[in-house]
Amino acid sequence: MTSIPGCHLACVCLGLMSISIPPSDAAQLTLAENGRTAYRIVVGDDAIEPERTAAKELKTWLEQVTGATFMVNGAGAGPRILVGPSAEARRLAADVDWDALGKEGTVQKTAGRDLVLAGGRPRGTLYAVYSFLEDTVGCRWWNATESDIPKRPTLQVPALDETYVPPFRYRLTWNYENHDKPRLRARQKINSGEQIGPIPEAYGGSETIINDGHGLGKMITAEEYFEDHPEWFRYSRKEGRRVRGEDTHPVHCYTNEALRRETARVVIGLLEEHASRSNVIDVSLADSGSMCECDPCIALRRRESSESGVLVHFVNGIAEEVEAHDPDATLTFLAYWTSNKPPRFVRPRRNVVPRVATMDKRHDRSVRDYKLQRRYIEKWSGISRELFIWDYAVNFHDYLLPHPNLSAFNDTLRFYEEQKVTSIFIQAPHDIVGDFPSLRMYLQTKLMWNPRLDGRAIIEQFMRGFYGAAAPYLLSYVDLLEKAARRDGVLLSCYHRGTYHWFRPDDIDQATLLWDQAANAVRDDEVRDRRVRRARLPMDMVWLNRHRMLKRRAHDRGQAFRGPEDPYRATEQYIRTAQSFGANSSSEGSGFERVIPGLMSRYPRPGRVPRRCQDLHPARWEDIQDNMFELGFEGGWTQNFQHYPKAELARIVDDPSASDGRAARMPGGHRKEAIRYLVGREMTGRWHVYVVGRIEAAEPKEMAFIAGIYHKEDIGEIARIIPAHDPARTKGYETHYLGVHDLLRGAEIWVTPPEDETIEAVCIDRMFLIHDGAEGR
Structure with a gap:
């Protein structure tokens, strides 16, 4: 039998299982019967550490499955499971081209009553064992802590003959679920760990790219080199000088020969330093959209009709020096952002591999179906001996919302394989309460190992195994969202805010019904009920983001409103639930804790309904309670407030007479806009605007406070009122009308004290808005 890289031979694929078609006289093996076994696990005397790990893993999981005790290297006759490429395993599998297996090729073969599980070194045998346990025995490792291990006291396996x-010889998905979890990554057959922690040698070690990710900025830092060699750094035409840039992401002058020589020296030193780990090194440009604007750089850029041409010339020069030192070393650079477009003339040297970053792709479909990125990859493939890929499968602006791109991975990875790609890194969302993180990891890792598998079958297998009776509804939900994202004119990318542009209200209602059905299906299954609650959180976030508009739409159309009745309480519940599951990130560079204040200020804390609104439908008016105010913000009027610490310009205090028991309190002696509400997308429209306030003053005041509406971008000042105060007439809160206005996004409703030291305090209970035309109904 011959071995073809990337292909199963003589196989029938059903779901994830790849079972070779045996000769008609081949017999299945009975590895255990009624909880007892005659089999021994045999490891060769020359086995390396990962092969001994493989034997231990096989023993552990077979014993959990069957209840039998499997001895490792025990003496005696009887059938064997040979683990590793020992001389005996090679004899039994003599038709295998063992040299063609590389580091990770796998062999699963039955020979008489014996079973061979072996492979290339260092990881092939370990991967053969995990493939056997998953595809043949039926073990499922959904993530690092959740698995389904079958109970089969009698375990029979079919005849196997599979190589x-x-x-892809380098595989990594950067996902919260596998961060610093090397044993899980070994089971996933993920063989790299620079971004998410190393894999121990016992589990096969890691394929490493030295200085991975924007490596040039790590080697030639502004801190070390700029003072003595400013000419090595970016020239800015706007500033008329060389600029240092950010210390972590400096931009260099790639036509400077002295910089090239110094970079080559540093690269050779790093290759020597890490010779035992890797001979692949990253020399990528900074994570920036800027390039040097000196005359030589611009001339070369114009000649090559691309930014990448400048970079390839530079890296080729380094690679030529490196090749003389180490002919087997490889330099890689990111074709990223401004350098994504391939050059017109120059070609990467034999020892240079572009790493194409797919930032400019559509996430809702295969890269093959998006002309711009596909053409770039095809051209890079045509001018290079091989390609690496940095694939973006994440919305960096919001990890907590749905991101329907699951079906795109299958054909995308097949396309990469066709384009001579040998290294895959998929950057995925980083939070456990994001959009199906375990499913994403499960799907991506299996398709990176074998892109010829059926991605839909993988999704269905996970859904049914992980969510049980909820699976049919969740599969329908996934299909609904993916269809919505593929509508004409929709762009799902790695940088977008919200779901307004692709998730229509009717789709949201249908999705909510499906989640209700899913929850009902597992209400008596404690484990799966918890899993469904966690998976529903992105859908809950959609409602929290769009509650107001969806409420008004349902009212205007006479439809049932399927969102939460009280969005403030729903927000509190969302935060508690997310934290109970360990939520830790909300977007790139932002922890989950940072999003909480914004969530809690989005909707009003429940309070008494204003008299003017008591006969109105909740969709026709909006409450703006003190928890939604911005206090002591920068900007605005600046009279006589400097002697007040910012925290004292305005603060929230308990106030039993306020509608929700709390109010914003300002001392009367300054004239700083210390309270404001900023109108967001969902509050735009034509509204009657009210402010509810009171002052603490013993004497009548012609100026109790000043309130107004302002929009600096489009209109300027829209409204202003200056109510008076008569303590004989009014003891508590009064409602003040600012008029009816078209409120645009970014408009500010503000309140300031009158700069009167005899007023002890100005207290603002709330603001509220009544939709124009709703008053009097």
Whole structure:
């Protein structure tokens, strides 16, 4: 039998299981019967550490499955499971081209009553064992803490004759679920760890790219080099000088020969330093959209009709020096952002591999179906001996919302394989309460190992195994969202805010019904009920983001409103639930804790309904309670407030007479706009505007406070009122009318004290808005 990289031979694929078609006289093996076994696990004397780990893993999981005790290297006759490429395993599998297996090729073969599980070194045998346990025995490791291990006291396996070599020799998905979890990554057959922690040698170690990710900025830092060599750094035409840039992401002058020589020296030193780990090194440009604007750089850029041409010339020069030192070393650079477009003339040297970053792709479909990115990859493939890929599968602006791109991975990875891609890094969302993180990891890792598997079958297998009776509804939900994201004119990318542009209200209602059905299906299954609650959180976030508009739409159309009745309480519940599951990130560079204040200020704390609104439908008016105010913000009027600490310009205090028991309190002696509400997308429209306030003053005041509406971008000042105060007439809160206005996004409703030291305090209970035309109904 021959081995073809990336292909199963003589196989029938059903779901994830790849079972070779045996000769008609081949017999299945009974590895255990009624909880007892005659089999021994045999490891060769020359086995390396990952092969001994493989034997231990096989023993552990077979014993959990069958209840039998499997001895490792025990003496005696009887059938064997040979783990590792020992001389005996090679004899039994003499038709295998063992040299063609590389580091990770796998062999699963029955020979008489014996079973061979072996592969290339260092990881092939370990991967053969995990493939056997998953595809044949039926073990499922959904994530690091949740698995389904079958109970089969009698375990029979079919005749096997399968050799497989993966097409991608470097595989990594950067996902919260596998961060610092090397044993899980070994089971996933993820073989790299620079971004998310190393894999121990016992589990096969890691394929490493030295200085991975924007490596040039790490080697030639502004801190070390700028003072003595400013000419090595970016020239800015706007500033008329060389600029240092950010210390972590400096931009260099790639036509400077002295910089090239110094970079080559540093690269050679790093290759020597890490010779035992890797001979692949990253020399990528900074994580920036800027390039040097000196005359030589611009001339070369114009000649090559791309930013990448400048970079390839530079890296080629380094690679030529490196090749003389280490002919087997490889330099890689990111074709990223401004350098994504391939050059017109120059070609990467034999020892230079572009790493194409797919930032400019549509997430809702295969890269093959998006002309711009596909053409770039095809051209890079045509001018290079091989390609690496940095694939973006994440919305960096919001990890907590749905991101329907699951079905795109299958054909995308097949396309990469066709384009000579040998390294895959998929950057995925980083939070456990994001959009199906375990499913994403499960799907991506299996398709990176073998892109010829059926991605839909993988999704269905996970859904049914992980969510049980809820699976049919969740599969329908996934299909609904993916269809919505593929509508004409929709762009799902790695940088977008919210779901307004692709998730229509009717889709949201249908999705909510499906989640209700899913929850009902597992209400008596404690484990799966908890899983469904966690998975529903992105849908809950959609409602929290769009509650007001969806409420008004349902009212205007006479439809049932399927969102939460009280969005403030729903927000509190969302935060508690997310934290109970360990939520830790909300977007790139932002922890989950940072999003909480914004969530809690989005909707009003429940309070008494204003008299003017008591006969109105909740969709026709909006409450703006003190928890939604911005206090002591920058800007605005600046009279006589400097002697007040910012925290004292305005603060929230308990106030039993306020509608929700709390109010914003300002001392009367300054004239700083210390309270404001900023109108967001969902509050735009034509509204009657009211402010409810009171002052603490013993004497009548012609100026109790000043309130107004302002929009600096489009209109300027829209409204202003200056109510008076008569303590003989009014003891408590009064409602003040600012008029009816078209409120645009970014408009500010503000309140300031009158700069009167005899007023002890100005207290603002709330603001509220009544939709124009709703008053009097």
